Amino acid sequence: xxxxxxxxxxxxxxxTNKKSLKxxxxxxxxxxxxxxxxxxxxxxxMFVYNFKEQTENNSVPSRFSPECxxxxxxxxxxxxxxxxxxxxxxxxxxxAGEAVxxxxxxxxxxxxxx
Amino acid sequence: xQNIDQPTxxxxxxxxxxxxxxxxxxxxxxGLFWYQQHAGEAPTFLSYNVLDGLxxxxxxxxxxxxxxxxxxxxxxxxQMKDSASYLCAVRDQNYQLIWGAGTKLIIKP
Numbered sequence: 378x379x380x381x382x383x384x385x386x387x388x389x390x391x392x393t394n395k396k397s398l399k400x401x402x403x404x405x406x407x408x409x410x411x412x413x414x415x416x417x418x419x420x421x422x423m424f425v426y427n428f429k430e431q432t433e434n435n436s437v438p439s440r441f442s443p444e445c446x447x448x449x450x451x452x453x454x455x456x457x458x459x460x461x462x463x464x465x466x467x468x469x470x471x472x473a474g475e476a477v478x479x480x481x482x483x484x485x486x487x488x489x490x491x
Numbered sequence: 492x493q494n495i496d497q498p499t500x501x502x503x504x505x506x507x508x509x510x511x512x513x514x515x516x517x518x519x520x521x522g523l524f525w526y527q528q529h530a531g532e533a534p535t536f537l538s539y540n541v542l543d544g545l546x547x548x549x550x551x552x553x554x555x556x557x558x559x560x561x562x563x564x565x566x567x568x569x570q571m572k573d574s575a576s577y578l579c580a581v582r583d584q585n586y587q588l589i590w591g592a593g594t595k596l597i598i599k600p
Contacts, residue, residue: 417499417592417593418592419589419590419592419593420534420580422587433587467534478586479524479536479539480536480588482526482533482535484533485532485533
């Protein structure tokens with residue numbers, strides 16, 4: 378496996394379900410990100426982890442809960458979601474501290490909340 | 492507030508040249524990124540500008556004017572595979588990326 382991988386690629390869940398999204402990066406990076414992408418809207422940054430420590434939480438509802446057990450893995454735990462949470466959830470990683478600090482993205486999880 | 496503006500959609504012809512503009516108003520500036528995103532796929536990094544001027548990379552070039560808060564992505568010799576969304580993002584004074592909504596580029600034969 379190379380780059381940034383995400384599973385599952387597609388997820389349909391009811392509002393009472395609990396599920397988790399997984400992200401893994403194979404680039405030796407030390408920062409990981411969760412974004413939400415809705416149609417025709419800018420990417421919304423949800424969470425940032427630097428060296429496994431959460432450094433950003435952009436007013437995300439508590440029904441989204443991130444977990445970063447190490448610098449290669451990132452999870453997003455979901456519970457009691459709302460239909461408006463349906464979107465593409467993208468994970469990214471970067472080498473924090475580099476001058477350019479380019480973010481590399483995974484293919485995303487297409488989430489549908491019924 | 493912080494804002495990135497880019498056209499919602501553009502159409503161009505195979506073999507032609509297209510310029511996608513991006514204007515920004517942000518709290519500080521620490522670089523501008525362009526990404527390409529094909530439908531259903533990950534955004535992929537195209538270019539980075541932090542100084543004024545033109546950066547050329549094969550068929551793609553990116554230009555920046557910090558005084559005008561303006562950038563463009565220039566795509567030459569368009570191919571059908573260039574049909575995608577192009578995302579502009581600016582890194583602000585806190586080194587956080589502010590994203591535009593993307594420009595969907597449609598290439599016609």
